[in-house]
Each structure stands twice: as structure tokens, then as C-alpha cells.
Amino acid sequence: MNYLTGHYQMFIKALQRSHASLLSTLMMFLVIGITFILPSISFLIVQNLKSISENIQHESQISIFLKKDTSADAKNKIEKELKNRSEINSYHFVKKEEAWPKLQKSMGFNDSNNGLSENPLPDAFFISPNTMNPNQILDLKSFIEKLDGVDQVVVDTGWVKKLNSVLHLANKAILLASVLLASMLTVVIGNTIRLQMTSHHEEIELSKLIGATDQFIRRPFLYSGFIFGLGGGLTAAIILKLIVIFLNHTVIEVEALYGSQFSIIDLNPLEYLSIVGGSVLIAVAASFISINQSIKKF
Amino acid sequence: MNYLTGHYQMFIKALQRSHASLLSTLMMFLVIGITFILPSISFLIVQNLKSISENIQHESQISIFLKKDTSADAKNKIEKELKNRSEINSYHFVKKEEAWPKLQKSMGFNDSNNGLSENPLPDAFFISPNTMNPNQILDLKSFIEKLDGVDQVVVDTGWVKKLNSVLHLANKAILLASVLLASMLTVVIGNTIRLQMTSHHEEIELSKLIGATDQFIRRPFLYSGFIFGLGGGLTAAIILKLIVIFLNHTVIEVEALYGSQFSIIDLNPLEYLSIVGGSVLIAVAASFISINQSIKKF
Amino acid sequence: MIKFDQVHKRYPGNLGALQNITFEINAGELVFVTGPSGAGKSTLLKLITAIETATHGTIIFENQNLAQVKSTSIPYIRRKFGLVFQDHKLLYDRNCFENIALPLEINGVEINDIRGRVRAALDKVGLLNREKSMPISLSGGEQQRLAIARAIACRPSILLADEPTGNLDKKYADEIMNLFYSFQELGVTVIIATHEMPIVSKKHKQLYLQDGNLIRMTEQ
Amino acid sequence: MIKFDQVHKRYPGNLGALQNITFEINAGELVFVTGPSGAGKSTLLKLITAIETATHGTIIFENQNLAQVKSTSIPYIRRKFGLVFQDHKLLYDRNCFENIALPLEINGVEINDIRGRVRAALDKVGLLNREKSMPISLSGGEQQRLAIARAIACRPSILLADEPTGNLDKKYADEIMNLFYSFQELGVTVIIATHEMPIVSKKHKQLYLQDGNLIRMTEQ
Ligand SMILES: Nc1ncnc2c1ncn2[C@@H]1O[C@H](COP(=O)(O)OP(=O)(O)OP(=O)(O)O)[C@@H](O)[C@H]1O
Ligand SMILES: Nc1ncnc2c1ncn2[C@@H]1O[C@H](COP(=O)(O)OP(=O)(O)OP(=O)(O)O)[C@@H](O)[C@H]1O
Ligand SMILES: [Mg+2]
């Protein structure tokens, strides 16, 4: 018999077996799918919260307010110093003349000539440091405070910063959870294949007795595992996509209400593919291990 | 035979059966547990985001800025009108003398005598409406705009508002997801019980042939479903509690860094109990349906 | 006690498994149902025990028409029978003791009495020393004897045995037959389906089936 | 072809299932293994087919010591046997056709040839019209014949049958026996375990076992 034909026959057989217990197969798809969705959706939420928090944070993390009478020369000197500091990721300078209308606007006064009096703000630098280490930041602060022309240095202690570090930790937690869930999935799939073999134990025993090789016995169950993985992965990807679409829809409604741009960040195609691929990989590996353990018992 | 003793014996038997397939039982606990955790954790996240957003939102959703020359009388009249509007949940009045130091502080100037000039702010009312309906809010806005002494009415279009409405919708989505997951769980548990019955089909067939009642056959599987539900619910509750503890730990670290109060809102004991109770209920119901369907086939 | 009146049984693929069967069995009788392979012997036993239902005709058991018995009452009728199945129907995931304990549990026998009664049944078929063995480790004949032990454990008032000695050598077959005879002497009705009639010295009835027809009914 | 040399077989609970068995079976022979229930007949067949391994002694099959055969080669040895199991081992979730197709699939028979060969096998045991039936709907004797059909479907060079006629009436038993004889005439080695020796007019060998001992070996 042609080797390929044999493989094809076995594949059809495995499909038929899956078909016979259609409910169980679909259930397995759902279980795998949901297990994959759990970390993916958390990942998505964290990514989106990050992007929201970045959107809000026009305010930099360190604000330097200059004295009212600081000369352009002193200002340039300060800028030069800031350029030399390696802890500083980026900075920008805001003239008081630019800052005042912005502040007014942010407080809800849409036109600048509405009776509010003279500009109370100083010139300022806004700095994004590239470190979160509080010691380094305090060093930086005291260094800047000593510069000529600097009135006050304010380190942002706002909730955005806090949210960011929580999100940072959340990302780590998600990674850990993913590993745990993957191993759980290995157990679940392995166990299902084991149960499937148990429920076909008469067939397996007989096959062995009349000369079937381990390979022959293993094949339909391996295909079965493959189908679980593929179906589960696709289920996860599809549900995830639906969730994103649903959320975006919701967001668009909210936008219509308040007029602003904001859209849910979707996973990219490669990430979707890696969900399906990972699912198949885990399922086939789990099946293989489980089959090899079970096959010895018959 | 004493009826209770019989029940007890059957219970032991069901436990032994669960013990025999310890791996499958634990797996089932995990699957149920995770299925319950999925909506619970989303619920928890939403609750927490809500509380964060409430913490930040000292700003109200509608701000009314009064003209500079408004008399106390006109102010009282406005207040009276606000009191009468049913759409208004709460309001508070902020004098310009109070608002100015606050604004300065929020911009990072810690002492008020640092060179910023005279107070540019007007007196203001801040209103929380009890509706999110944009039409009602626009009505309210135009009503207030017509009042004597009102300079400008600003409806808050900040991200907090957006976040809140997203969260509101998220809550609905979670409810929907919970219903879907509950029905999925029904399928999963029902299917597992069905498989369990299939793998004991010889025993069931024989028992029927030699005079066992449906009740006798049903009992161990019903107990098995009960155990799944209890174990799964407890697993969910425990994992959830661990997640909350872990997150709170993380949060405490973040607090130590930036010095602020913020702690994860936990579910209350009743909510934990309802997870376990719901799990048991779903499991027993699913088992019962599945058993009654399967038992007819033998 | 058991009365067949013009009973027909048709299976989906087999329209004449039993045709126009009429006979009567009285309490305490010893009855052999004989005939070649596929004659309908097992089907006849299944009809008596309400495992299958007749397509036509009436079956009366203890003055009840089996076709009219409520399905919730069927289990209680079945408990009166001791059944030896042609394919044994042993449970291969339980040991010998547990296999025999099952009908006792179903009958609601007190847990303290179960041990003694299981042992008595095993003893009668010569398997007392295999109490803890799994059925798979028994020889074919031993499994057959285990199935018989299970049937008699509940002290049924009617014993139905389908080919109870098919896998047994002459010595064991005789012993088992003697066991059945002794039950009959205690007042139990015994019905045995077999493809070859044993040499019987006792008074008995014989129903000879062929292709679903009751060809001959003799009494000796 | 098959050679036992001082073979002992002990099971965990039974230390003398077979004791000191020595005999030889040549290609093309017809051999009966007889003895009472529990004598060790099935065990003997299991040793030949490497389903069980001997505790002591050597078993040579086609010049190979079975104890030294690699486990990956065992399947290929087993494919030379056609096996009729005492408990039939039919698959109740497949119909008759699929039951017989299984060994052909295992042997890698072309899918186009399978249909014809399954039919030929069913025809030989008189079950051609039950092709699509599930085994559960067959009578005891029909199931036994199905098991025999499965064993011969692969045209094995050795046929081992454990109680192949236990559930069959004389007519069918004779037919099956004649089938076995015809196989022997085609050069197939035939080994039959049975608790009662049939009347055989052909030249044959008989191994009589009792309590695990080879009591008598006759050749006629
Ligand atoms: N469930 C079923 N569906 C279809 N046909 C059946 C079913 N059960 C039995 N038959 C057919 O009915 C006929 C009688 O079967 P039965 O089992 O009663 O025979 P039997 O006399 O017991 O034979 P044996 O001695 O071989 O056991 C047979 O031809 C069999 O194939
Ligand atoms: N797996 C096993 N474990 C323990 N004991 C076993 C096992 N298989 C068989 N035996 C015992 O070995 C002895 C021989 O068994 P075997 O099946 O060979 O007998 P047999 O001659 O085929 O009998 P029968 O005619 O009843 O089928 C019996 O006492 C049996 O209980
Ligand atoms: Mg029969």
C-alpha cells in the first residue's frame, strides 16, 4: 500500500472518530480556545491600558519650572546639561506664552479672551527619563535643582505612573500565567487522548494481538490531537477577533458620544498565527506523550 | 438497608470512582475553575478600574463657571435650580479662592507664594449628573446656560468619562460572557458525565438487566457531578483569592515606590460563596440532564 | 407462571426471530430450550425477562402482562430472575468478589450480609480461592462459572441460563448441571438454553426451536 | 515450526499454569489441544503467539527464540497467525464488515482489495447477508463464526482457534471443523484448543493437558 494513501486513510479515520464524538470534539475546541483566550485577552487589555495611559500622559515625568527672570543664555545652558544626562530619554521646552492658552483650554475655556487675567505660568522643561529607578531619579532631580535659573523641579507622582508600573508587572504575571495555562493544556489534552484511548481499549488491545505496530495504533490518536490543537487554536483566534471587533464597536459608540479618537489595539496577524501554531504544537506534543505512555499499558 | 447508609455507600463509591481517575477529576476542577475565573477576573479588573477612575475624577462631569461679577444672590438662585433638576446626582460649589491654590498645587507648585500672579479663576459649580444619555445632558447644559450669572458650561469630555462608559459596557459584556461560559460549562460537565457513563456502559447495561432502578444507576454519577462542581468552584475561589493577594502584593511594592494609597478591591465573601454555589448548581444540573439523556440509551 | 400466547418477535434486520410461540412454564419446573445456532433461544429468554418486547402476542409472567407493565416496575420484576448470559457480561474492571456483590447491592442487601453471600456463591462454583482475582485472569470455563455464581447470589425464584456449559468440560458441566438440579429441588424454576441437550435423568420439559418456530415441546 | 522445550508458565496468582511442556509442531499439521477447564490450553496458545512470555524454557517459532525477539518485531510475527479467541474479542462499535476489515488494514492490504477479501471470509462462515449488522445483533453462534471469519481473512500460515465451536450446534460445528480441515489441506498449520475432542477422521496430533501438565501426546 502506498504510504501516503495509508496516511490519508488514517487521517479520514481520525476525522470520522472526531465526528462520531462531535460534541466532545467541539467541547475540546472550546476548552483549548478559552484557555488560550484567557492570557491573550489579558495581554490585549494591558496593551490597551498602556496605550491609553500613554495617550493621556502629555505631561512628562519630570517638570522643570524656570525662574521668571531666567535669560535665554541660562536656558540654553540648562538644555545643554539635560542633553548630557544619559538618564534622560527626551525632553521638550514649553514657553510660558504657549502653556497659558493650553491650560485655559484644558480647564474648559475655549476662547482665550474671556476675562481671565494675565499669564501666571513660568517657562518649563518637561523630561521623560528612561529609568524607573527612584534613586537615579532623585539624583537627577537634585542635579537639576542646582542648575542656574531653575526655580522648582517636580517629579510626577501621578497615577499614570503607578498604572504603568502595575501594567509592567501585569505583563510579567501574564507570561507566568501563560506558562501555567500551557502546562494545564498539556494535561487536559493528554488526559483527553488518554480517555479516548481508554474508550477504544478493546480495539487497541485486539489490534496489538493481531499484529498492529505501535505506529499504526498511534496514528489516529495523533491526528486527533492535531485536530484538537488546530480547532482549539482557530477557536481562540476567532473568538479573540470577535471580542476585538465588539470592543471596537463599543468604542466607536463612545467616540460618537464624546468626539475623540481611540481604538482598541488588535493583535497582529503573526500573533494570531502564533496562537494557532502554539495550540497545534502543544496539542500534538501532549498527545504524543500521552499516547506513548498509554500504549505501553495495552 | 437503611436509606441513609445506602446514600453514604454510594457517595463513597462515587468518591472512589473519582479517585480512580484522579487526574481527570483534578483536570475537571481546573477546567471548571478557569471557566469561572475568566469572568470573575474581568469583573474584578473592571471594578478596580472603576474605582481608580473614580479616585482620579475629582473633576465633575459638568462644570459651570460663573461670571466674575455674579452676586451671592444669583449664585443661590442657580444652586436652587440645580437642586430641582432630577438629572443631577450631586453638585458642589468651589470658590475661586479655594480653586486657585489647588490648581497651583496640581501643577506642581507646592507653595502658593512662588511668583505666580493673581488668581485667574472664576467661581464654579461641579455637577455629577445621574444619566449618561447625551440628549438629556445637552438639555441640562442648555438649561443651565440660560441661567443668570452663568458664564460658561463645560461638559467633561475627558478620557475618564470614556473609560467609565467603556467599563459600563464591559460590565454588560461580562454578564453576557458569564451566561455563555455557564452554558459552555453545562456542556463540558454534561459531556464529561456522559463520557463517564459511556466508559461504564457495561456496568450500567448489566445493572439494568439485573434489576437496578434508574435511581440506583444515576446516583454515583450525580455525586460525581456534585464533586466536580464543588471542586471546580473551590478551585476558582482559591485561585481568584491568590490572584488578588498577588496583585495586592505588587501594588504594595508600587506604593512603596511612589507613596500613595491604592489597594485592589477583593470580592466579598458572599461573592466567593456564590461562585462555589453557582459552580455546584451548574454541575449538578448539567449532570442530571446528561444522566437522564444517557440513561435512556442503555 | 410464564405463559406465551402466539408470540412473535421481529428484529429490524430479522423478521422471523420468533414466530407464533405458545407454551406455558409452571413454577418449579426444569425447562430446556434447545435448537441450532440462530434458532431464537436467546431471544426467548430475553422476552421472558423483558429485555426485549414481543412484536405480537402476549407474555404473562406471574399474572402480569409484560407489555402492560410500567417501565418503573420492570426493575423489580427483573430482580426475581437469576440470569446467566451467553456472553457472560462480567465486569472486567472489578474483581470476582465485586462482580458478585453487584446484584446484591442492587437488591439492597445489607452491607454486612454481602460478604457472606458472595462467598457462598463463589464456593458453589469452586472459585472461592479466586475471590480477589480479576475476571481477565480466569480461564474461559472459570469465567463461565463466575457468571453462574453471580446469577445465584441473589437466590432468585427463577434461574435463566443461556449456554451455561458451552465452555466447560464434561466434569464441570455435570457439576454445574447438578447445581441447577439442586436449585430446582429447592423450588426454583430453572430454564436452560443450550444447543445440545445434556443427558438428564430428571423430569423436565424441552422446547425445541428451529428458525424461530417452536417445532417440538416434549415433557419427560 | 513450533518447538516447546521444558516450558513453564507462572501467573502471579497461579504458579503452575503450565509446567515442563515439551513438544513440537511441524508445518502443515493439524493439532488439537485438549483438557479440562483451567488445564492451560489458552495459556499454551498465548505462549505460541507471544501474547504471554514463558517463565522458564525456550519456545522456538520458525527458528526464532521468542524470548529473544525484539519487541518491534513481535507485530510482524503475529501477522503470520490467524487467531480465534475464546472470548471472540469482537468490536461492538463496528459492524461485521469493519470487524473483518481491521486485520486486513493492519496487514496493509490495498483498500481496493479489502472489500473482496472481507466478503470472501464472511461467505465462508455463512454470514455474507449480515455484512452491515452490528455484532450485538448476532446470536452467540453467529458471533463465533464472525470471529472465525476475521481469523481467516488474512490467509494466515498458522491458524490458532480457542474453543471455536463452543457455542455452535453440531451442524455448524461440523461445518467449521471442515473449514479448518480444508485450510490444513491448503498447507496451513491448524491448532485447535477444545475441551471436548471432536470425532476426527483426519491425521492429527493431540496434546492432552491437565492442571498445567502435558499428560499425553498422541498422533493419529
Ligand atoms: N438485536 C438483534 N437485531 C437483529 N437481529 C437479531 C438481534 N438479536 C438476534 N438477532 C437475530 O435473531 C436470530 C435469533 O437470535 P438468537 O440470539 O435468539 O439465537 P440463538 O438461538 O440464541 O442462537 P445461538 O445458539 O447461536 O446463540 C438470529 O438470526 C440473530 O441474528
Ligand atoms: N492472567 C492470568 N493471571 C493469573 N492466572 C491466570 C491468568 N490467565 C490464566 N490464569 C490461570 O491459569 C490457569 C490456566 O488458564 P487457561 O486459560 O490456560 O485455561 P484453559 O485450559 O484455557 O481453560 P478453559 O477451558 O476454561 O478456557 C487457570 O487456572 C487460570 O485461572
Ligand atoms: Mg444464543
Ligand SMILES: [Mg+2]
Ligand atoms: Mg481457555
